[in-house]
Amino acid sequence: MTATLTQTDAVVSVGGLTKRFGSFTAVDDVSFSVQPNTINGLLGRNGAGKTTIMQILTGQDFPTAGDVRVFGEAPAENPRVLSNISFIKESQRYPDDFQPRHVFESAPWFFENWDGDLAARLVEDFRLPVKRRIKKLSRGQLSAVGVIVGLAARAPLTFFDEPYLGLDAVARQLFYDRLLEDYAEHPRTVILSTHLIDEVANLLEHVIVLDKGRIIIDEDAERLRGSATTVVGTRSAVDAFAEGREVIARESVGGLASVTVTGLDDASRRQAAQTGLELSTVSLQQLIVRKTNAPDTEFENPS
């Protein structure tokens, strides 16, 4: 599950990264790598360490220990590397009395690939009032500013830190659509942190899941989705089927039960079908929730 540091063609290479704030360890011996021109999800519960890692990758914060390489070099205070990165974080602050138009005026100075037409179109799509003070914008409008900068900058490495906060469902869909559209025409590496896993599940090519500062999943999205299956049927049949398999979750209501098991091969599937059990795919969100909560969510009906 962990990637090696020696992949020299990786856009991001992290080895043994640790970040401590006083006595609190926010990031604990994390190692992973990100391949160029892929859309990656950085997932995890609140406080898992996602924003901290992104801040270290973009040179905004400094590691306590470990090796971080972006485009082959350490990112901190490195203009060569940083000029190819865009990172508008979820808690991004803007200068006092700034309006979105000041942001869209100044951001192009720092991003070579900035596309003004795209920015203008996005402003219209998101219905963003550019002459209103940022202090007075709603949470969704504030997110829209960050999303527009992230998309229009066309930086070779683009981070989106919970970009959807406050955005209504229409705006979110707009973001996903525009991201995919632009990504198809101008490929780049995207790292996206989100809680709304199922909404972006179709976008993600690679998934990294953090929990309490450690990586618990670092996997290709397709393989991850295919790695578990939910088996539903009568309790006895389900229990018999689950015998000897790795069970991630178990639920039961009355005489019916469902288990989520890993690694079903074709023979097992046939066996399940023969014993009258139904198989269904596990959504990415369910899988991650299950894996993150593993010890806590074994709901068992004692009857």
Add this chain to the structure above:
Amino acid sequence: MKRIWNVARLQVVNRWTILWIPLMILGFIWLVNVALWWILSSSLATEDFADASSGMQWSGASFYIFVYMLVIAAQAMTMTFPYALGLSVTRREYYLGSLIAFVLLALTYGLLMTGLSFLERATNGWGFGGTMFSAVYFGQGPFLERLFVFAVAFLFFFIVGTFGGTIYMRWRTNGMLTAGAALIIVALAAVAVITLSESWPRVGEWFVASGPTGVVAWMLVPTALFSLAGYAALSRATPKS
């Protein structure tokens, strides 16, 4: 270099904050002062008014705009810096670009104040014998001298504001309290030394002898020191929100 210059542009991108508002407030202060001078000149006898007029050389009315620049610089570190980091600017680029902006702003505002101070004397105190821009602190010397005094004074306030801002960004409230306490202790020590050696008259003489130009030239020393210290503080500062 281009990125450093763009940081300088970033400091002035919002015209209202950096230009219109300080000018408007300065204009308002000037109007209030003119009104006061008019009230005085209308109600006092001529010699009394001449007396009052000469007292106005101590006017601190224009002090406001220097404090405004201090606040601008502090905000540049506490609010614009996190934004610039979000635009992937390095701390070095940001600090140097900001310094460039502050030097140019100090020159610009210095020119403005110098111009106003000449206008003030030319109109004989705006027609009321008032003083605001040609007070003792700024002197009434030749053009370059006045410009030097104003520009360096502005720069001093910019740098002090920057320094305060960087202390806050690096060490937050605890850092501010510690820095404030340290400053007070240094000031106390200076007061103690001067008082116990009965040197206050000499201090006074030094100010008078140096004149505004001399005092301000010496201010370049703390300005340089604070700007170095500010860079050291910012170099490991993070935008923890």
